[in-house]
Amino acid sequence: MIGHQFMGKVHSHAYRDLPFYFDPPAVPVQQAISGRNEAAVREAAEQFGWDSVETDWRRLVERDDIDLIDIVTPNHTHADMAIAAAEAGKHVISEKPLAVTAAQAKRMKDAVEENNVVHMVSHNYRYAPAVQYAAQLIREGRLGRIYHIRAQYLQDFIMDPAFPLVWRLKKEYTGSGALGDIGAHIIDLARFLVGEFHSVSGMLQTFIPERPLEDGSGTGEVTVDDAAGFLARFNNGAMGVFEATRFAAGSRNKNQFEINGEKGSIRWDLENMNNLEVYFEDDEPGMQGFRMIHCTEAEHPYMQAYWPAGHIIGYEHTFIHQMAELINGIHENKSPHANFNDGFENQVVLEAVQESAASGSWMTTEQIKAGL
Amino acid sequence: MIGHQFMGKVHSHAYRDLPFYFDPPAVPVQQAISGRNEAAVREAAEQFGWDSVETDWRRLVERDDIDLIDIVTPNHTHADMAIAAAEAGKHVISEKPLAVTAAQAKRMKDAVEENNVVHMVSHNYRYAPAVQYAAQLIREGRLGRIYHIRAQYLQDFIMDPAFPLVWRLKKEYTGSGALGDIGAHIIDLARFLVGEFHSVSGMLQTFIPERPLEDGSGTGEVTVDDAAGFLARFNNGAMGVFEATRFAAGSRNKNQFEINGEKGSIRWDLENMNNLEVYFEDDEPGMQGFRMIHCTEAEHPYMQAYWPAGHIIGYEHTFIHQMAELINGIHENKSPHANFNDGFENQVVLEAVQESAASGSWMTTEQIKAGL
Amino acid sequence: MIGHQFMGKVHSHAYRDLPFYFDPPAVPVQQAISGRNEAAVREAAEQFGWDSVETDWRRLVERDDIDLIDIVTPNHTHADMAIAAAEAGKHVISEKPLAVTAAQAKRMKDAVEENNVVHMVSHNYRYAPAVQYAAQLIREGRLGRIYHIRAQYLQDFIMDPAFPLVWRLKKEYTGSGALGDIGAHIIDLARFLVGEFHSVSGMLQTFIPERPLEDGSGTGEVTVDDAAGFLARFNNGAMGVFEATRFAAGSRNKNQFEINGEKGSIRWDLENMNNLEVYFEDDEPGMQGFRMIHCTEAEHPYMQAYWPAGHIIGYEHTFIHQMAELINGIHENKSPHANFNDGFENQVVLEAVQESAASGSWMTTEQIKAGL
Amino acid sequence: MIGHQFMGKVHSHAYRDLPFYFDPPAVPVQQAISGRNEAAVREAAEQFGWDSVETDWRRLVERDDIDLIDIVTPNHTHADMAIAAAEAGKHVISEKPLAVTAAQAKRMKDAVEENNVVHMVSHNYRYAPAVQYAAQLIREGRLGRIYHIRAQYLQDFIMDPAFPLVWRLKKEYTGSGALGDIGAHIIDLARFLVGEFHSVSGMLQTFIPERPLEDGSGTGEVTVDDAAGFLARFNNGAMGVFEATRFAAGSRNKNQFEINGEKGSIRWDLENMNNLEVYFEDDEPGMQGFRMIHCTEAEHPYMQAYWPAGHIIGYEHTFIHQMAELINGIHENKSPHANFNDGFENQVVLEAVQESAASGSWMTTEQIKAGL
Known part of the structure; x- marks a missing residue:
């Protein structure tokens, strides 16, 4: 390591x-x-x-x-x-x-x-059981054609202007700010659950442009975004609306999405990551509503390894599952998702957002790839 | 009438x-x-x-x-x-x-x-007590500088491809689809709560382009958007991310927003319109969290006219409050908000979104006004 | 009147x-x-x-x-x-x-x-659409045999010891305190939804035994309960656990119940009275969870009189529905529920709780009736 | 082990x-x-x-x-x-x-x-951070005098009548059913958070009295309760209402409580165990409401050992904390809570509930102790 x-x-x-x-x-x-x-x-x-x-x-x-x-x-x-x-x-x-x-x-x-x-x-x-289960439902066609994804990754840890100019706030070390750090996660989830991005229109913002240096010797410029918003079109016709910010007071680590398809919808929120809300259009009229599924049952991916239904797992378990897939992958000489190809595709989207934000126009992922 | x-x-x-x-x-x-x-x-x-x-x-x-x-x-x-x-x-x-x-x-x-x-x-x-109360908190500076608004108005009533080509789906009668019908509401709320729009980048989509005619004589073209997404910059530097759609399965009438400021945040959802979630940055560490306020108390706008705390009002009451303001306005010869000036400003934003969606570039509200 | x-x-x-x-x-x-x-x-x-x-x-x-x-x-x-x-x-x-x-x-x-x-x-x-709908589901056997009801009516309006000795706090005017005032509602709902009470074991408590007189001339004794708890057995074998209190800080008017049957469960809360949570045992494994039903659709009792789905009604509408039933009843010369027989049965349960609290033993409703 | x-x-x-x-x-x-x-x-x-x-x-x-x-x-x-x-x-x-x-x-x-x-x-x-934090708030007097605890432990894993007669359903192996298995947890939490029990009135129920033997050789009698409800008085004057059941369809493992004091209230639910809802009576009027605290911050017990705020822990971590206390206890030759004295006091309450359920009258913990 x-x-x-x-x-x-x-x-x-x-x-x-x-x-x-x-x-x-x-x-x-x-x-x-x-x-x-x-x-x-x-x-x-x-x-x-x-x-x-x-x-x-x-x-x-x-x-x-x-x-x-x-x-x-x-x-x-x-x-x-x-x-x-x-x-x-x-x-x-x-x-x-x-x-x-x-x-x-x-x-x-x-x-x-x-x-x-x-x-x-x-x-x-990707390896939260509720997210894997959402992916399974989508793969099985339970949501039908996908119309929408809206996803936000909201944090608030740098809202204090006295928060210092750490490496995460310097473009040379990170490429971008909230966009690359947490926006990358929701891009990856969108690609996992919905499909490949066709094009984006982005907006970046730095609310606090100067911050104290870590060594106390003065202030320096923040060279990355504090917040990013972007619209997206997917190759399969779905629409996406995304936001990543470190300035959402009260949201410590809120990574949430909703996906709407022709046959149903799905909602997830990392802060209560064992829950998945699912709606089915073909539920009986009068009895239609989002179901709050506690994804801790034997039917839910990875959960048989743990406890009886109703006992939650935490953040760290997503990494255990990921490493389980990695070890299996090494054993079978096959790179599990998210692999470097996913990382590359995610990076193309990040760059498209940045380019679009700079130009004020939509940017396709093909345009980014063509420029490499 | x-x-x-x-x-x-x-x-x-x-x-x-x-x-x-x-x-x-x-x-x-x-x-x-x-x-x-x-x-x-x-x-x-x-x-x-x-x-x-x-x-x-x-x-x-x-x-x-x-x-x-x-x-x-x-x-x-x-x-x-x-x-x-x-x-x-x-x-x-x-x-x-x-x-x-x-x-x-x-x-x-x-x-x-x-x-x-x-x-x-x-x-x-605007005249839901929780929304008026949110406006009051913002006006009093309880949220400080505003960084973000994210608002969605999600419906699902035309998802069925058999839903007919009613006047709401024809541009000549409506100007636009989900955008003007329900997007107009979240634009108005954003102007009420955050301030004037500087510019937008928009995306429109029609998922079901042909629908049966109402008279059963065949099908016709849907000439408005089924869904709209747009990014916004406000004159005061805030960022906005908006979405209006009639294709969000399971959301009958979900008009919801979250506003993040330097001192706190606010969340509201029409489907439970008496509730307001409020977060204050200066709450004691360890005890910080969104408060679920049931806006049915004497302190909440209009609520003294009704019942003791804890008894909710409904959708129709927002109109009673609006008409109360109208009658007061007529009495004082003063046009209450939202007035035709608000309606005009909202329309400028709607048009900017449409223009931006057509051109693929950001559009300012000043550009729209200059073209009139 | x-x-x-x-x-x-x-x-x-x-x-x-x-x-x-x-x-x-x-x-x-x-x-x-x-x-x-x-x-x-x-x-x-x-x-x-x-x-x-x-x-x-x-x-x-x-x-x-x-x-x-x-x-x-x-x-x-x-x-x-x-x-x-x-x-x-x-x-x-x-x-x-x-x-x-x-x-x-x-x-x-x-x-x-x-x-x-x-x-x-x-x-x-009884006339909240969500409650009527719950009753309909139970009547249709969608929950099967009923095992449990747990219901609480929680208020907090007299927690301040300076709150005066109003008539509601004197036994001669009211019969009992929280028990008769709000406990009566959950007893009535339980009878409506589950069936007749067989017996109860009760507990009453007065936390603030002296309060200022309304005329400022001194203090007087509170002669009713501030809070009541009781266990119940129903004639059909169901178990009930009930609580009514005016000392639940933060609950202005929380009248909530959960009913568990062999095929499913139902939850309701007056503070968000348009919602009904429903769970069905026969939902597909992995996709089981409480559905949050927004009871504002044409399928839900009384709601066709109002607005399209997703637009809520308030507290006062429960009375409109009740009066609609009353006028129908007068027209047909038939007393709708809750009628004086219901009022009597509810009163028998209230008295059984009081007697049980006084004696420290279970009391059947038959015993109360036999003593009349 | x-x-x-x-x-x-x-x-x-x-x-x-x-x-x-x-x-x-x-x-x-x-x-x-x-x-x-x-x-x-x-x-x-x-x-x-x-x-x-x-x-x-x-x-x-x-x-x-x-x-x-x-x-x-x-x-x-x-x-x-x-x-x-x-x-x-x-x-x-x-x-x-x-x-x-x-x-x-x-x-x-x-x-x-x-x-x-x-x-x-x-x-x-006891060792869930949110529960420890609740205890800390109560200890510091943030809730003032305690009026109420209501706690339920709801499960549904034996609702199917075909579920076999395992050892957990035989009195000789367990002492009691839902009462001792899960009721014991809420008794322990009540003692931890509120104080010692004075007396109880209990009700036990076995909904499915016969079940198939595990070896398939026929059926046998269930000799423990499927569900238990009990009222309680605490030595400090608080009232308690408790319920433990294995017949609450849709609740896999819902261990929840609410505590009301003169200055505020607390709510917790194991199924989302990182959250704690807290209400303070002295919050500014109009802005009073339950705060949803995500107990994953440095201020919350044990959480500094893990991740930045907003990243949840799971069920298994409560045991890690418990074992950390045990090892510290061994090092300092001091038995941490819950120790055998707690186990004994809990058992006295369990027995009081059983005795009360058998006799139909209230039973004090002192009576149980006197009979030993």
Whole structure:
């Protein structure tokens, strides 16, 4: 594993907890973790259960006893690491967004494909049981033709103007702000549930343009969006309306969507992620209404691994499921979704939104791809 | 009153019920109702309590015993009626949207202003107590600077492809479809609560392009949108994300918005219109959360006229409040909001969305006004 | 009408509004209202639309131009008024609870039956469309055998110890406190939806035993319960758990129940009274969950009189429906539910709860009846 | 650990996961697990991470390398195991309910106290962050004097009459049915949050009195309650209304309570266990309402160990927190709540409910204790 912050912790836990609940074809061994600050990485290794540490990520790529590289570092570093890993024949999973530009994402995708390694990008929300179940219902045609998706990812953690100018607020490290960080998740969910984006019209906004530097030496410019909104057309004719913001007071982590089809609708909200609201047009008149399904039953994906119905799982379990798919994928030499191709497609949409916001006009994903 | 369908019924009830709950400076007398079908209008007069009937609306405008003309007919007829009423010195209230084009709306606005009559356009949702209370909180600065509004008006009543080609689906009668019919309401609420629109980027969609004719003689083309999405920038820097659709399975009449400001947030949903969710950033840490306020207390606008706290009012009461404001306005010779100026501004936004959807580029409200 | 406070207002409105929405076989004429304070009753007559006033209720009973007596006075006065009305051959509707004792209620019931007049007791919540629809589902067997009802009526309006010693807090005027005032409603709903009570075990509590007198001359003893809880067995084997309190901070008027049967469950809450939650055991596995039905559709009782689906009605409409049934009942010479027999049965349950609370043992309704 | 079913799994996971999130003063080592079926216990040992197995639980008690005995077997076996463990000087944690009778629970409590070992009974719901936070608010006086608790634990897993006669439905193995299994949890929560029970009036019901035997050889009698309701008075004057049932269609695992005090109220529901609804009487008029607090913030107990605000935890985490308290308790030689004394007090309440249900009269906890 390269990196050891928030995402390092949750990925580590997933590897560790996976064999307890599932019966993976191979049990992950936490060989080594790397980080530039030796003391910090040693502490992380101890707490998160890694057997050895490196202070240069390139050493991980060189080591023969490592089969899988897990990248949980800032966005601008993903490309070099993933490409090096692929070229060394290692399987690779990267945090999202895959890259800081679509061009970079394309090189990463090419590298993993050329080197025939298994690859994933960590869009863990696909692996919430309620989301998997929603996907299953859509796949089975229970909603019919899809007309609409509306999705919002609302947070509020940087609303205080005194919140410092961390790396997440600098374009060179991230590519974009709320858009790439949380908007990427709802783009990925939309692609998973509805299909491929045809075109978008975007709007970006930075409400607090200057913030204090982290070292206290003054202020600096925020170079990414605080909030993003975008309209979308999908290849299958569906309409999308999306919003990602870090300025929605009271929403700590509200990732929610509603999908409307000709035969029914679905609603989901990460803050109560075990619930799925489902409406069926063919329910008996007078008795039509959204059903609040508590997706904790044997019928719901992954839930047989846990407890009797009615006992909820949490955020971290989405990563356990994702890692279960990754280990299965490595076993079968097949890259599960979301893989680098998904990461690339997501990145194309992100870039289309940015280009559209800059130009004031709609942008197609084909236009972005043509420019790579 | 000109017209006698759904809106005729609800306006009639409001006039009739108003004196029971409020103490208006003048008691409305239901003098006359007009409609082209004499039998139908006679029946409406009887049920809705009108003293006389006319089969030509121009007769209403001519009658000396009538001070106020209430227009509840299809959109394309509003302009002629309202202008004739104004020129005859009658006060006038029109159903929304005010007109089918911004140019038409401008002529209507000019007519009422030149003739110095009191005028309103029926955006009744402004007069839900929870919405008035939200406006009051915003006006008092309880939310601080506004960052976001996201609003959706979701219906599902024409999802069935067998639903016929009624006048609401023909551009010549309506100007637009979901956009003008229900999108107009959320535009009006956004202007009421957040401020004036600077510019928009719009998307329109017609999912079912052909429908059976009402007379059963074949099918015809739907010439308005089934659904509309648009992004907006407000003059005060706020961002807006809007959606109006008649294809959201399971949402009979879901008119909902969320507004995020620097000090708090507000959420409202017409389907449970007595509730208002409010979040305050300065609530004690650990105890922060959206409060579900049941706006049925003496502190909430209009509610002292009714029952003790906890007893809800319904949809029709928004019209009673609106008519109370209208009667007060006539008494004081002042046009309450939403008035024809609001109707005009709303129409400009509608037209900007349509123009933007046609061109694929952002459109400012100033551009629309300059073109009139 | 005898009395002119809160309930006088809501009943008056119902008579007035009834012909607008429904097509009653007879149109109620608001002949006369009585009250002891002439100035107050004159003002009420004006605002509520009554044609004449009396300061002695006995005059109403004597008048030939009056067919129906509506009693909206404090509980201890119902019996004399209703019996006098019945003996004078007037139809009669009384506010709830019917009486202050079961013995009194029995005399009232006997009087209306002997004199063959139409009678009702105003348990208006039966006439919420969602509740009527729930009753219909149960009647049709959609829930199967009923196992459980749990119902609470929670208010908080007398929590302040400075709230004065009004008549509602004196046993001689009311019979009981929260129990008879709001507990009576959930008893009536339980009888309507589940069936007759077999026996109960009750608990009563007065949290604030002394309160300031209304005239400011000191304090006096509260002689009724602030809160009541009771267990129940029904004749059909169902179990009931009930609670009525005026000390539930934050619940202004929360009248809610859940009923569980062998094939499904139902939940309702007065504060959002247009909604009904319904669960069906035979929904497909994986897709089982409570449906949130917005009871505003043509399929839902009474709703065709109003607006298209999705537009809610309020508290006062339950009275319009009740008065519609009353007028129909008078037309057909048949007493609709809830009638004086219901009022009597409810009173027997109330008395059983009181007796049980006093004795510390279960009490059957038969025991109460045997003692009358 | 003695036993290896559902509770064995969740306890095992907690020991294993604890050091990852918390920094315990001692790291639990999963030495040995016992079970009578050797193949099954070996499989459990492998999956749940135990180093060795025993087929006789007495061997665990004898082993020198074991400091803590965790009992997750059927209720009727707890007493012998816990007493043997205590007498061998082992610390002990037992699943709930502690015993099958109050007398048995008393012997267990005496044994652990006499042998000075650390003891707990697994009432894990105390350790949901939202519940701990509720307790903290009550302790700080934020709700003032407590007037009411109403709590329900609703399940539906045995509604099918074809569900077999498992040990949970036989009194000799369990002491009682829904009452002891899930009612015990709400009794424990009430004692934790409100205080000690003074007296109760109970009602028990068995809706399906005969069920198929597990071996298919016929049917047998259900000797425990399917559902229980009880009223309670607390020593501090609060009123309680409780219900536990396995016949509430649609409620898989709904453990919910509401507490009303003079200054505010609290609501919680296990099915969305990260949420806590809180109402404060001193919120500004007009802005009073229940706040929906997402208890995933640094201010909420235990949550700093996990993720940023807005990321939920699940059912299993309540056990991690409980085991963290247990390990701390062992380190400090102090038995954390819920300990055997809590288990005993809970058992006294259970027995009072049973006695009351049998006699039809109220029963005090002192009466039960006096009879031991």
